[in-house]
Amino acid sequence: MNxxxxxxDELRNRFNDTVLMExxxxxxxxxxxxxxDGVPDILGYLKNTIDRPYRMLYDLTxxxxxxxxxxxxxxxxxxxxxxxxxxxxxxxxxRIKVPLEGEHPCLTSIRDIWSSADWYEREVWDMFGITFxxxxxxxxxxxxxxxxxxxxxKEHPARATEMGPFQLPVDKQLREEDALRFHPExxxxxxxxxxxxxxxxxxxxQHPGTHGVFRIALQLDGEEIVxxxxxxxxxxxxxxxxxxxxxxxxxxxxxxxxxxxxGVMNNLPYVLTVEKLAGINVPDRVKVIRIxxxxxFRIASHLVWYGTFVQDIGAMSPVFFMFNDRERIFDIxxxxxxxxxxxxxxxxxxxxxxxxxxxxxxxxxxxxxxxxRLKSYDKMMMGNRILKIRTQGIGAFTLDQALDWGVTGPGLxxxxxxxxxxxxxxxxxxxxxxxxxxxxxxxxxxxxxxVRIEEIRQSLRIIEQCVNxxxxxxxKADHPLATPPIKEHxxxxxxxxxxxxxxxxxxxxxxxxxxxxxxxxxKGNNSYYLISDGGIHAYRARIRTPSFAHLQIIPAISRGLxxxxxxxxxxxxDYVMADVDR
Amino acid sequence: MxxxxxxxxxxxxxxxAVLTASAGLIWLERRLLALWQDRxxxxxxxxxxxxxxxxxxxxxxxxxxxxxxxxxxxxxxxxPALLVVTVLMSFxxxxxxxxxxxSDLNVGLLFFLAMTALxxxxxxxxxxxxxxxxxxxxxxxxxxxxxxxxxxxxxxLMGVVILAxxxxxxxxxxxxxxxxxxxxxxxxxxxxxxxxxxxxxxLPFDLPEAESELVxxxxxxxxxxxxxxxxxxxxxxVTLISAMIVIFFFGGWLGPFLPPILWFVIKTxxxxxxxxxxxxxxxxPRYDQLMSFAWKVLLPLALLNLIxxxxxxxxxx
Numbered sequence: 001m002n003x004x005x006x007x008x009d010e011l012r013n014r015f016n017d018t019v020l021m022e023x024x025x026x027x028x029x030x031x032x033x034x035x036x037d038g039v040p041d042i043l044g045y046l047k048n049t050i051d052r053p054y055r056m057l058y059d060l061t062x063x064x065x066x067x068x069x070x071x072x073x074x075x076x077x078x079x080x081x082x083x084x085x086x087x088x089x090x091x092x093x094x095r096i097k098v099p100l101e102g103e104h105p106c107l108t109s110i111r112d113i114w115s116s117a118d119w120y121e122r123e124v125w126d127m128f129g130i131t132f133x134x135x136x137x138x139x140x141x142x143x144x145x146x147x148x149x150x151x152x153x154k155e156h157p158a159r160a161t162e163m164g165p166f167q168l169p170v171d172k173q174l175r176e177e178d179a180l181r182f183h184p185e186x187x188x189x190x191x192x193x194x195x196x197x198x199x200x201x202x203x204x205x206q207h208p209g210t211h212g213v214f215r216i217a218l219q220l221d222g223e224e225i226v227x228x229x230x231x232x233x234x235x236x237x238x239x240x241x242x243x244x245x246x247x248x249x250x251x252x253x254x255x256x257x258x259x260x261x262x263g264v265m266n267n268l269p270y271v272l273t274v275e276k277l278a279g280i281n282v283p284d285r286v287k288v289i290r291i292x293x294x295x296x297f298r299i300a301s302h303l304v305w306y307g308t309f310v311q312d313i314g315a316m317s318p319v320f321f322m323f324n325d326r327e328r329i330f331d332i333x334x335x336x337x338x339x340x341x342x343x344x345x346x347x348x349x350x351x352x353x354x355x356x357x358x359x360x361x362x363x364x365x366x367x368x369x370x371x372x373r374l375k376s377y378d379k380m381m382m383g384n385r386i387l388k389i390r391t392q393g394i395g396a397f398t399l400d401q402a403l404d405w406g407v408t409g410p411g412l413x414x415x416x417x418x419x420x421x422x423x424x425x426x427x428x429x430x431x432x433x434x435x436x437x438x439x440x441x442x443x444x445x446x447x448x449x450x451v452r453i454e455e456i457r458q459s460l461r462i463i464e465q466c467v468n469x470x471x472x473x474x475x476k477a478d479h480p481l482a483t484p485p486i487k488e489h490x491x492x493x494x495x496x497x498x499x500x501x502x503x504x505x506x507x508x509x510x511x512x513x514x515x516x517x518x519x520x521x522x523k524g525n526n527s528y529y530l531i532s533d534g535g536i537h538a539y540r541a542r543i544r545t546p547s548f549a550h551l552q553i554i555p556a557i558s559r560g561l562x563x564x565x566x567x568x569x570x571x572x573x574d575y576v577m578a579d580v581d582r
Numbered sequence: 583m584x585x586x587x588x589x590x591x592x593x594x595x596x597x598x599a600v601l602t603a604s605a606g607l608i609w610l611e612r613r614l615l616a617l618w619q620d621r622x623x624x625x626x627x628x629x630x631x632x633x634x635x636x637x638x639x640x641x642x643x644x645x646x647x648x649x650x651x652x653x654x655x656x657x658x659x660x661x662p663a664l665l666v667v668t669v670l671m672s673f674x675x676x677x678x679x680x681x682x683x684x685s686d687l688n689v690g691l692l693f694f695l696a697m698t699a700l701x702x703x704x705x706x707x708x709x710x711x712x713x714x715x716x717x718x719x720x721x722x723x724x725x726x727x728x729x730x731x732x733x734x735x736x737x738x739l740m741g742v743v744i745l746a747x748x749x750x751x752x753x754x755x756x757x758x759x760x761x762x763x764x765x766x767x768x769x770x771x772x773x774x775x776x777x778x779x780x781x782x783x784x785l786p787f788d789l790p791e792a793e794s795e796l797v798x799x800x801x802x803x804x805x806x807x808x809x810x811x812x813x814x815x816x817x818x819x820v821t822l823i824s825a826m827i828v829i830f831f832f833g834g835w836l837g838p839f840l841p842p843i844l845w846f847v848i849k850t851x852x853x854x855x856x857x858x859x860x861x862x863x864x865x866x867p868r869y870d871q872l873m874s875f876a877w878k879v880l881l882p883l884a885l886l887n888l889i890x891x892x893x894x895x896x897x898x899x
Contacts, residue, residue, distance in 0.1 A: 201715050209795055223719065223869060314785060314792065314866025320619040386786065386865045563719070564868045567795045 005030040026515035031095040054085035055403040059544040060120035070512035075099040109135040116406035127152035142233040209567040212577030236581040243541025247507025256342035259579040261301040267346035272517040278481040287429035292466035295459040301522035312571030349482025395569035396444035406549035409524025415443035421520040445572040507536035547575035604817035645806035657711035662811035665704025672697040679842040690751040709800030720799025724790035735777035737884035741891040755834030764831040769887040778823035786864040824853035
């Protein structure tokens with residue numbers, strides 16, 4: 001993929017005035033710099049006009065360039081807005097960058113090109129103070145409305161010790177509480193429709209059905225949902241900001257807590273990206289170990305989803321069975337990693353330890369018992385008439401809608417598109433494995449359920465192949481930037497000792513560059529877009545999570561349904577608030 | 583014995599027995615659910631956790647009796663009592679054994695239906711007076727659901743009345759000497775059980791309090807002993823409906839060898855366990871689906887059953 005992509009030439013020919021330059025990146029995604037004025041045209045062209053279009057706005061984010069050293073070869077600017085588009089037809093990405101100058105630059109909104117741009121643009125405004133002209137309600141999204149400053153700007157402090165002590169006098173508390181009040185008119189919602197009075201119902205952030213601190217304001221006619229306004233940010237912990245102060249190595253535990261049901265699945269895209277930046281090739285054994293653990297966590301996450309989803313529909317027992325199964329997965333995880341939900345076990349260039357003696361038997365035992373249990377769950381739930389009438393035709397979206405809103409993972413596959421990074425862009429050696437991508441056609445809650453359950457079976461298949469064909473060899477790459485280096489070597493040669501010492505006391509220094517690697521995480525496509533400025537930590541760590549995009553689609557698919565349907569949709573979408581808010 | 587004194591003793595015994603039974607039911611349900619869900623359930627307080635209910639009761643009695651400032655105070659207080667009183671009143675006509683009944687009313691069956699109908703008020707008023715949107719939604723669901731299921735609950739029983747020729751519950755039991763009504767009145771039985779679930783608003787018909795949707799539904803704002811009353815009221819309702827199923831369709835106290843009262847208790851217990859098992863195994867339909875099921879399926883079925891039973895009785899007798 002090293003020759004210039006034809007898409008770049010095509011854009012250059014067509015938009016000669018707009019395209020500034022092409023930038024080489026470590027991940028080989030064609031990266032084009034464009035002028036601020038011309039970018040909506042280019043994006044519109046890429047989405048609508050071009051042959052085999054880029055139909056998904058995969059990510060939209062920004063970079064504060066003001067403190068960066070290594071960008072002499074790029075157009076001048078204080079901020080950069082990055083559009084990351086994805087084409088499922090081409091199986092190719094493209095990155096459009098826009099240089100912006102000034103303290104609070106302005107850009108044209110692309111809300112009318114992609115629906116999903118709505119939240120992404122709000123996030124960029126919230127985090128960087130970059131405004132988008134024409135955005136219908138450019139408000140804070142992750143931070144409270146009363147927040148001062150834009151935290152991902154470099155001058156904004158990252159630690160509490162850099163700010164004054166936190167105080168909450170009564171008047172401030174009242175102000176904060178008042179800011180949380182929902183004002184329907186802000187969203188253009190009215191309390192009347194024709195000759196009926198409508199009711200506003202505040203669902204969450206503390207509600208048993210929202211699975212975390214998530215709030216939806218519902219506009220109801222009786223129990224029928226007229227409109228819904230999701231509100232997020234209650235779980236925001238500034239994970240991206242932390243990426244700018246933690247060293248490359250010590251950031252790994254933070255990634256575990258992004259999708260907190262995904263465990264080491266979160267480490268994977270992060271370490272893959274860092275390895276790409278550092279140019280590390282990991283041994284085969286590492287690849288297979290990583291895949292095995294990632295698939296275990298996929299099953300664990302799907303089991304939690306399965307249990308809680310049917311509980312939302314009212315079935316109270318399955319959740320206990322599924323949590324028991326998950327416990328058995330955690331027994332294996334504990335035996336291998338020593339941790340349960342957040343083992344933080346992957347390392348740059350390898351994994352933390354080799355597999356323990358006797359791990360095969362544990363895994364085999366699980367592989368033997370799980371299919372039977374899955375079968376009994378199918379009998380218990382999937383054959384149930386009530387479950388069918390509660391999920392079939394509920395919360396359906398079409399493939400076009402899914403791509404427009406940035407839906408990935410099982411949601412996208414339930415619309416009939418066979419889209420799985422493990423097959424389409426094999427990473428970490430997935431091309432060596434045999435498995436199928438389950439798909440369904442209607443894109444409703446029932447189909448998404450079917451797809452996820454089948455994914456559990458496919459994951460079992462992959463794990464089985466891992467056990468049968470686990471390669472031998474080292475569990476860490478022999479590379480100066482593999483952190484920490486293999487301990488035994490440090491006692492034998494001075495070179496490794498120095499690297500070990502530096503990696504522990506200071507942190508590994510990753511060469512300047514930028515890369516983005518996506519994986520098929522438990523809930524959809526998760527990717528880390530990391531920019532190194534030649535330091536011990538990321539200059540910018542952007543985390544693209546699937547749940548963020550998935551929550552945005554809720555109003556579009558729940559209008560006209562009833563409150564219980566909304567809860568079925570929420571349970572079915574399979575999001576984790578930490579994954580949304582980061 | 584002085585008949586008045588005898589009546590008073592019966593009242594006290596029935597009250598005590600019914601209240602203890604429904605409190606014990608809380609323990610039983612939790613243990614049974616735990617058994618079916620691969621967990622242990624309450625097992626710390628007393629042997630097998632039997633004293634758990636006592637502990638809970640002590641806690642609930644000593645909790646602060648809090649009434650939300652935005653609630654409609656008098657109605658808010660009366661509502662839970664209304665629910666419990668109506669269910670307890672229904673027990674007045676339940677014949678536990680020959681002669682062992684608080685009031686052997688001639689219109690016992692109608693009295694039972696009337697009392698369950700009144701029970702809706704407890705829930706509707708409780709949800710309304712809470713002045714909370716979730717409670718309101720729960721109360722609306724409860725009202726709609728219970729009113730419509732009331733209709734064919736009564737209709738389902740009319741077949742039994744035709745066969746027995748009486749509204750008196752003791753007479754209905756006696757009429758099953760040769761054949762329990764569950765056989766000739768099988769459709770009636772099915773409809774009555776479904777309606778009974780709806781009346782007691784237990785899963786799969788627990789829409790008024792659907793936890794994952796409405797937090798706690800109509801009793802979201804209730805706490806302390808008032809919440810306790812709603813809670814006990816639910817289990818009283820389960821006991822009542824189970825007892826009624828036994829009386830109308832399974833020959834009440836009738837049975838060989840064992841004393842009649844024991845037969846009655848055993849049969850009722852089986853149905854109570856059935857209630858719990860169903861709760862453990864089914865998801866919940868949507869409110870409008872529940873209503874359309876009631877009016878489009880159960881009502882015609884109940885009417886058909888009534889016509890056929892009437893026709894046969896007319897032709898034969």
